[in-house]
Amino acid sequence: MSIDKKEHIMDVAVTLFAEKGFEGTSIRDLAHEADVNIAMINYYFGSKENLFVTLLEAKARFMREKIDAVQSDPSLSELDKINQIIDGYINRFLSQPAFHRVLQQELLVTNRELLHQSVTALFIKNTQDIVAIIEKGIRKKVFRKVDPQLLFASIIGTINQVMLSRTMCNILMNKEVDADPYKDPELKNRLTKHIKQMVQDHLLIQPVLQKQK
Amino acid sequence: MSIDKKEHIMDVAVTLFAEKGFEGTSIRDLAHEADVNIAMINYYFGSKENLFVTLLEAKARFMREKIDAVQSDPSLSELDKINQIIDGYINRFLSQPAFHRVLQQELLVTNRELLHQSVTALFIKNTQDIVAIIEKGIRKKVFRKVDPQLLFASIIGTINQVMLSRTMCNILMNKEVDADPYKDPELKNRLTKHIKQMVQDHLLIQPVLQKQK
DNA sequence: AAAATTTAATTAAACGTTTGTTTAATTCAA
DNA sequence: TTGAATTAAACAAACGTTTAATTAAATTTT
Numbered sequence: 001m002s003i004d005k006k007e008h009i010m011d012v013a014v015t016l017f018a019e020k021g022f023e024g025t026s027i028r029d030l031a032h033e034a035d036v037n038i039a040m041i042n043y044y045f046g047s048k049e050n051l052f053v054t055l056l057e058a059k060a061r062f063m064r065e066k067i068d069a070v071q072s073d074p075s076l077s078e079l080d081k082i083n084q085i086i087d088g089y090i091n092r093f094l095s096q097p098a099f100h101r102v103l104q105q106e107l108l109v110t111n112r113e114l115l116h117q118s119v120t121a122l123f124i125k126n127t128q129d130i131v132a133i134i135e136k137g138i139r140k141k142v143f144r145k146v147d148p149q150l151l152f153a154s155i156i157g158t159i160n161q162v163m164l165s166r167t168m169c170n171i172l173m174n175k176e177v178d179a180d181p182y183k184d185p186e187l188k189n190r191l192t193k194h195i196k197q198m199v200q201d202h203l204l205i206q207p208v209l210q211k212q213k
Numbered sequence: 214m215s216i217d218k219k220e221h222i223m224d225v226a227v228t229l230f231a232e233k234g235f236e237g238t239s240i241r242d243l244a245h246e247a248d249v250n251i252a253m254i255n256y257y258f259g260s261k262e263n264l265f266v267t268l269l270e271a272k273a274r275f276m277r278e279k280i281d282a283v284q285s286d287p288s289l290s291e292l293d294k295i296n297q298i299i300d301g302y303i304n305r306f307l308s309q310p311a312f313h314r315v316l317q318q319e320l321l322v323t324n325r326e327l328l329h330q331s332v333t334a335l336f337i338k339n340t341q342d343i344v345a346i347i348e349k350g351i352r353k354k355v356f357r358k359v360d361p362q363l364l365f366a367s368i369i370g371t372i373n374q375v376m377l378s379r380t381m382c383n384i385l386m387n388k389e390v391d392a393d394p395y396k397d398p399e400l401k402n403r404l405t406k407h408i409k410q411m412v413q414d415h416l417l418i419q420p421v422l423q424k425q426k
Numbered sequence: 427a428a429a430a431t432t433t434a435a436t437t438a439a440a441c442g443t444t445t446g447t448t449t450a451a452t453t454c455a456a
Numbered sequence: 457t458t459g460a461a462t463t464a465a466a467c468a469a470a471c472g473t474t475t476a477a478t479t480a481a482a483t484t485t486t
Contacts, residue, residue, distance in 0.1 A: 023236030161370030
């Protein structure tokens with residue numbers, strides 16, 4: 001039962017941190033929402049900050065594995081790899097909007113240095129790998145001489161922008177203000193289509209046939 | 214002297230909020246950093262939250278005026294308008310990275326409803342205007358049938374991504390980790406060039422001559 | 427113009443809450 | 457019966473805000 005309880009606390013913590021931020025979420029809120037005693041959080045995790053780091057490490061592995069897999073697959077073209085990574089990010093971010101929001105917050109706030117650094121470290125490796133793929137495509141002359149780092153920033157940034165605020169996302173999607181856009185498959189479709197098309201238009205020297213009849 | 218002091222407090226507040234977030238910045242920190250008495254903040258602004266709203270309203274006018282001006286200029290093509298808006302956003306964001314970071318934080322955190330709503334409202338109008346410009350270009354058949362909302366998300370999102378974290382930006386720019394990338398004109402140049410090129414590749418039916426000799 | 431009076435600015439101290447954390451006692455399972 | 461799980465209560469510290477007193481500036485009255 002203790003392991004279930006620990007994971008239950010982590011689940012609730014992700015949601016609360018996502019809604020209210022790290023500072024904005026009190027241990028008492030968290031304990032009440034998870035229906036456990038206040039002392040249990042420090043009992044399990046030592047401290048509030050350590051709870052956060054645990055959350056981070058537990059959930060951050062997925063995207064790295066995805067990138068590693070794509071990168072070492074020789075049957076994929078560079079554009080295929082980029083497209084699969086785009087799919088990976090969209091799936092990842094949309095399936096865990098709460099957690100993703102917490103990550104963003106920690107990147108924005110710099111006074112909790114440990115947290116900030118561990119989140120930053122996650123992004124560094126991903127950036128390097130994707131830049132390497134793009135640069136390889138450029139050397140092969142299947143890609144134009146684009147700015148690899150900033151193109152990656154555009155891919156991630158587009159998703160981040162949509163994830164920034166539920167309200168904002170609803171406005172972008174022309175939905176009611178109180179809808180839950182992240183569960184709507186339409187968002188995923190539009191987002192995937194838009195990013196892939198934009199990246200392709202920007203990258204490819206020989207534009208592929210556009211299906212616009 | 215009181216007006217100077219009020220503005221001085223606001224200046225310090227923007228910086229501190231940007232570094233530590235809204236919850237993470239205490240009135241005592243702020244008072245100490247601004248070298249005023251703790252009570253002066255409530256004396257001038259009523260409350261901490263109201264100080265934030267005041268900050269918002271005082272600084273948010275610029276971008277709206279820029280968009281309004283561009284929109285009503287008949288001598289500009291749709292692509293010109295988009296390009297000028299891109300310039301506007303890049304100038305705005307890069308010149309006030311601290312303030313911009315506070316805005317992002319408030320979009321991410323939803324438990325301070327008043328602040329969240331007032332920040333969201335700012336973005337709504339801007340989105341609508343830019344979408345309208347893109348849609349006009351599509352009707353005129355100078356633009357492809359793109360996703361206007363998500364293209365706007367890509368433009369803003371790219372800049373936001375770079376602004377997310379000083380450390381991350383330095384990595385993207387291949388600078389030392391402790392550099393100040395936002396004062397580096399190279400970032401502005403790269404960012405402007407990349408976004409305009411990407412948007413153009415994505416939007417234009419007849420690709421203009423690429424200067425890649 | 428000087429003095430008196432009113433208003434605004436500024437201060438130190440205290441307010442009541444809430445914060446994250448700890449303690450010491452108790453319940454539960456092995 | 458031993459060790460882990462769980463609890464209520466208390467901890468000191470920090471929070472945003474308020475108060476009541478004091479200084480500075482402005483206004484009015486003499």
